[in-house]
Amino acid sequence: MTRSNLLGALIYAALTSAVVSSLGMLLVPTISDEFHVDVSAAQWMLTVNLLVGAIATPIMGRLSDGPHKKRLLVCSLVTILLGSVVAAAAPNFIVFLIGRALQGLSYGIVSVTIALARRYLAENKVQFGISSLSVTVTTGLGVGYPLTGILADLLGFRFAFWFAALFLTTTVLVVRRIVPDGPDERAPRRTFDVPGALLIGTGLASLLVAVSEGARWGWTSPWTIGFFVTAGLDLARGASSKCAPPTR
Secondary structure, three states: OOHHHHHHHHHHHHHHHHHHHOOOHHHHHHHHHHOOOOHHHHOHHHHHHHHHHHHHHHHHHHHOOOOOHHHHHHHHHHHHHHHHHHHHHOOOHHHHHHHHHHHHHHHHHHHHHHHHHHHHOOHHHHHHHHHHHHHHHHHHHHHHHHHHHHHHHHHOHHHHHHHHHHHHHHHHHHHHHHOOOOOOOOOOOEOOOHHHHHHHHHHHHHHHHHHHHHHHHOOOOHHHHHHHHHHHHHHHHHHHOOOOOEOO
């Protein structure tokens, strides 16, 4: 496959992830009605998605520097696909939230596509490729919001998630066919810092919960303060965590 095909495949993957990440914002009232939960509870379909994204994005960014870039991209897309199917077929709100949580990996896809572009595109095309991938995110969000509203209004909210599953299926097939197989022999071999990643992930998640729920709990409530303190401690400890030296 040519390098131009590779950039097209990466843009398609980034576009898919952007469209999937835009699902939900317009559907909160619909989900509230469909699953018979109040609006404040229905908003967790957004919160849980962002929580997983906050944890997954730095981890996926770190892993994308390693030798298994394509495997990471395919596994992430398959997980998001599974989440879309679960959300589309969910019999209750709890199962629906599980699907939305799995879809949270969509926020980390762009960093993986950028790593692949930096590694496999010709040197004079790398800057253009990375710029194109960055613009694709904005384009995908701009397309995703109205598309979600139209599909949900005409065919129901479940069809919007089935559409995402179909979109992701084609993306997995394109990536498997076009993106070069690994492992990347030029990538550094370093042991993944699991404790540091967990600390950064939980710190970001705690910060997001505090910010998103602080207005409802009260900014001086023990819950809000506790999450802010937890976020500060975990982020500080995670930032000071050291990765192991490269393996030989």
